[in-house]
Amino acid sequence: MKKEIIGSTFWLLFSCYFVVESYRLGLNMAHRPGPGFFPFIATVGIGLIAAWRLIAHLRKGSPDDSAGASTRGELGLVACVIAGIIAYAVLLDTLGFFVCTFLLVTFYLKVIAARRWLVSLSFAATVALAGHLFFDTLLKAELPRGLLSWLL
Amino acid sequence: MDTLQLLSQGILSAALPLNLLYGFIGVLLGTLVGVLPGLGPAGAIALLLPLALHAPPLAYLIMLFGITYGAQYGGSTTSILVNIPGEASSVITCLDGYAMARQGRAGPALGIAAFGSFIGGTLAIFGVAYLAPALAELGLHFGPPEYAGLMLFGLSALVYLAHGSMDKAVLMALFGVLLASVGLDPVSGQPRFTFGILVLRDGVGLTPVVIGLFGVSEVLLNLRAQAGEVFQKTVKDLLPTRQDWKDSAMPIARGTVLGFLVGAIPGLNVVIATFAAYALEKRLSRHPEKFGRGAIEGVAAPETANNSASCSGWIPLLSLGLPTGSVTSLIFGALLIHGLAPGPLFIKNSPEIFWGVLGSMVIGNVLLLILNLPLIGLWIKVLQVPYFFLFPLILLFGIIGAYTTSGTTDDIIIMTIFGLVGYLMKKFAYEPAPLVLGLVIGPLLETAIRRSLIMSKGSAAIFFQRPIAACFVGAALLMLLSPLFTRRRLGHEIIEKLEET
Numbered sequence: 001m002k003k004e005i006i007g008s009t010f011w012l013l014f015s016c017y018f019v020v021e022s023y024r025l026g027l028n029m030a031h032r033p034g035p036g037f038f039p040f041i042a043t044v045g046i047g048l049i050a051a052w053r054l055i056a057h058l059r060k061g062s063p064d065d066s067a068g069a070s071t072r073g074e075l076g077l078v079a080c081v082i083a084g085i086i087a088y089a090v091l092l093d094t095l096g097f098f099v100c101t102f103l104l105v106t107f108y109l110k111v112i113a114a115r116r117w118l119v120s121l122s123f124a125a126t127v128a129l130a131g132h133l134f135f136d137t138l139l140k141a142e143l144p145r146g147l148l149s150w151l152l
Numbered sequence: 153m154d155t156l157q158l159l160s161q162g163i164l165s166a167a168l169p170l171n172l173l174y175g176f177i178g179v180l181l182g183t184l185v186g187v188l189p190g191l192g193p194a195g196a197i198a199l200l201l202p203l204a205l206h207a208p209p210l211a212y213l214i215m216l217f218g219i220t221y222g223a224q225y226g227g228s229t230t231s232i233l234v235n236i237p238g239e240a241s242s243v244i245t246c247l248d249g250y251a252m253a254r255q256g257r258a259g260p261a262l263g264i265a266a267f268g269s270f271i272g273g274t275l276a277i278f279g280v281a282y283l284a285p286a287l288a289e290l291g292l293h294f295g296p297p298e299y300a301g302l303m304l305f306g307l308s309a310l311v312y313l314a315h316g317s318m319d320k321a322v323l324m325a326l327f328g329v330l331l332a333s334v335g336l337d338p339v340s341g342q343p344r345f346t347f348g349i350l351v352l353r354d355g356v357g358l359t360p361v362v363i364g365l366f367g368v369s370e371v372l373l374n375l376r377a378q379a380g381e382v383f384q385k386t387v388k389d390l391l392p393t394r395q396d397w398k399d400s401a402m403p404i405a406r407g408t409v410l411g412f413l414v415g416a417i418p419g420l421n422v423v424i425a426t427f428a429a430y431a432l433e434k435r436l437s438r439h440p441e442k443f444g445r446g447a448i449e450g451v452a453a454p455e456t457a458n459n460s461a462s463c464s465g466w467i468p469l470l471s472l473g474l475p476t477g478s479v480t481s482l483i484f485g486a487l488l489i490h491g492l493a494p495g496p497l498f499i500k501n502s503p504e505i506f507w508g509v510l511g512s513m514v515i516g517n518v519l520l521l522i523l524n525l526p527l528i529g530l531w532i533k534v535l536q537v538p539y540f541f542l543f544p545l546i547l548l549f550g551i552i553g554a555y556t557t558s559g560t561t562d563d564i565i566i567m568t569i570f571g572l573v574g575y576l577m578k579k580f581a582y583e584p585a586p587l588v589l590g591l592v593i594g595p596l597l598e599t600a601i602r603r604s605l606i607m608s609k610g611s612a613a614i615f616f617q618r619p620i621a622a623c624f625v626g627a628a629l630l631m632l633l634s635p636l637f638t639r640r641r642l643g644h645e646i647i648e649k650l651e652e653t
Contacts, residue, residue, distance in 0.1 A: 018345075046327060082568055085568045140206070143552070
């Protein structure tokens with residue numbers, strides 16, 4: 001399927017769901033608009049545009065819009081970056097800023113950039129230390145210290 | 153007190169050591185993000201939004217404004233030396249700037265870009281100083297219907313001039329408005345679309361959303377980026393010759409005026425100002441055939457226009473509280489974080505902030521002129537830093553920024569989700585700017601529309617019965633509906649050229 005059709009279908013389904021949810025919140029109509037009134041208008045607008053785009057593309061047949069599409073390799077890299085940040089968020093309170101940052105940067109340099117271990121580990125250690133000194137010590141950002149709370 | 157006295161006071165206030173330091177950091181960071189393709193001023197400001205909780209308001213805003221106009225200076229460096237625009241507003245500079253570099257004239261090209269930016273930026277500040285307070289006076293007469301009309305107008309202007317498909321831009325603006333309605337209803341206090349998730353009761357935070365959309369998504373799109381290949385590694389003779397000045401004087405003057413006028417109109421952004429200035433010079437030139445082959449006028453005019461427009465672009469925000477794009481939306485958010493309400497009363501209630509920021513722009517432009525030319529060598533080195541060293545740092549800044557906003561890891565997850573959303577939006581050719589504007593003005597627009605309807609007992613005619621509101625709503629409808637009949641948009645040639653480039 002073409003990108004445009006996938007995109008328009010997604011927005012159409014999205015708007016259908018939120019139209020129902022907005023209606024449930026209560027429209028109370030225009031004389032005293034309820035909490036669902038404004039989101040209802042926005043989602044109806046999204047739905048109309050998506051439907052119009054979908055019909056237009058199905059009628060005239062979309063040109064090949066595969067340009068700029070993600071390759072499998074690119075999607076793999078994107079998945080690695082996202083997984084790294086999610087893992088960071090999950091582990092931050094337990095392991096602390098220093099350890100999490102060290103692990104994340106090592107992971108990115110080793111897995112995504114395919115650097116040597118020495119380069120990855122030394123760069124990660126430098127970033128983690130500099131980050132701790134700058135954000136925690138200098139800016140007092142109160143980042144979690146986790147495992148190393150006895151030391152930092 | 154007259155305008156010049158107020159501006160002088162602003163300059164003195166901006167020259168205080170702490171403000172000067174923040175201003176210096178701002179213009180330096182701005183130049184850096186302007187030089188680095190892939191991270192623009194919106195991304196940099198998004199990453200720095202959480203700092204608002206710790207920094208004094210004026211110093212912090214001076215830094216953010218410094219980033220915006222510093223990026224205009226930095227963007228020209230990559231256009232001239234590498235033929236890669238650091239910013240969209242420097243796209244047109246590639247044509248003649250890079251051609252000059254290939255002829256061994258990178259020095260004068262960089263020099264005239266810096267001087268033109270300085271002249272355009274500085275003169276535009278005076279224009280803002282006179283025009284913004286006058287517009288704010290007019291805004292004092294606005295009630296809810298006028299505000300609703302004004303915001304609809306701003307949103308419509310942005311989608312009307314969006315790159316590519318206008319209906320996609322409208323869709324994004326509506327999505328932003330919908331996102332803004334997540335959380336407690338401003339009137340009844342009833343939770344909306346929170347799905348039982350506690351963190352969503354306060355709404356979707358602007359900071360994690362914009363860090364995701366502008367910071368994380370850019371990293372995801374540039375994972376395979378290579379370091380820039382610099383054509384001319386040593387740059388000499390940065391000062392333009394007498395002939396260069398003679399050729400550039402009028403283009404700089406015209407670029408200043410044109411950039412100021414285009415930038416001050418909501419929706420007509422800096423990029424359009426640069427294309428318009430370039431087209432004007434080519435049309436007026438006695439040797440139009442030289443354009444694209446290293447004409448110094450082709451560098452001077454757009455580089456002047458982009459700085460002039462980036463200054464006058466603040467007028468709608470500072471005088472009426474109307475953000476007109478992603479960067480102004482972020483600054484709008486930063487003002488709100490500091491408890492400063494952008495709107496017609498902003499200049500009256502917070503004169504020290506308004507005049508301090510304007511004063512800092514005068515100092516910032518001088519700083520950039522002094523800094524930029526001697527630091528060209530440093531920027532060339534920055535261009536050669538491999539991206540795999542930069543992207544973990546950008547992500548780390550984003551993570552810390554999202555985390556420190558609320559002190560919970562939930563915002564890191566929201567940032568990641570919107571990073572992925574931003575990546576998919578680029579792949580499916582959707583623009584993030586209308587989404588951000590919708591998210592920022594959504595709550596204000598909703599409140600204004602609901603109040604107007606309560607005032608009129610449910611009649612939408614209130615938006616057409618009051619003259620100012622009717623003008624705004626009429627103009628918004630004209631912009632939104634006219635492409636259905638004309639199938640053309642004002643300035644569509646510029647948009648098409650930009651996409652081709």
